[in-house]
Amino acid sequence: MSSTVNTATASAPDARVTVPGRRVAFSLVADADPGTLPRILEFIAKRGLVPLTLRSRLTGDTLDIAMEVGDLPQAETDHIGRCLGQIPMVAHVTMTELAAMEPAVANSAAEPLVEMVAAE
Numbered sequence: 782m783s784s785t786v787n788t789a790t791a792s793a794p795d796a797r798v799t800v801p802g803r804r805v806a807f808s809l810v811a812d813a814d815p816g817t818l819p820r821i822l823e824f825i826a827k828r829g830l831v832p833l834t835l836r837s838r839l840t841g842d843t844l845d846i847a848m849e850v851g852d853l854p855q856a857e858t859d860h861i862g863r864c865l866g867q868i869p870m871v872a873h874v875t876m877t878e879l880a881a882m883e884p885a886v887a888n889s890a891a892e893p894l895v896e897m898v899a900a901e
Contacts, residue, residue: 797828799852802881804833807862809846812870813839818846820868824861825850843872849879 811817818837825832825848834849853861858876866874 798854798857800854801852803853804849804851804879804881805853805858806877806879807846807848807850807865808875808877809844809848809865809871810873811844811846811868812872813842813844814870817844817868817870820870821846821848821865824864828857828861 809821811821822832822835830850830853832848833851834847836847838845850858850861858878862874862876865871
């Protein structure tokens, strides 16, 4: 009996276009539903990204969500914004480009979220 060994090489690195240092804030108003946050994060995660910041506040039956994502080109930002707006639970989406940060500041955990909320 013979066995076959898969000797395929690893795939090339992700060739996704990025804009290093570019930050975009997505502000959303959505229904307070258990599936809302996972559906919103799906559009970021399937691009291999992790939000720089994420905040969600429950007010009555509404979620106010603020999410900051880095290194996205404008076309991808626009696409994500359109997709977020098509989620049935999402009532409103606002996208705001934020000022680029110095690398040392970008890694700081002390960055306030006030900038995202005030930009709405």
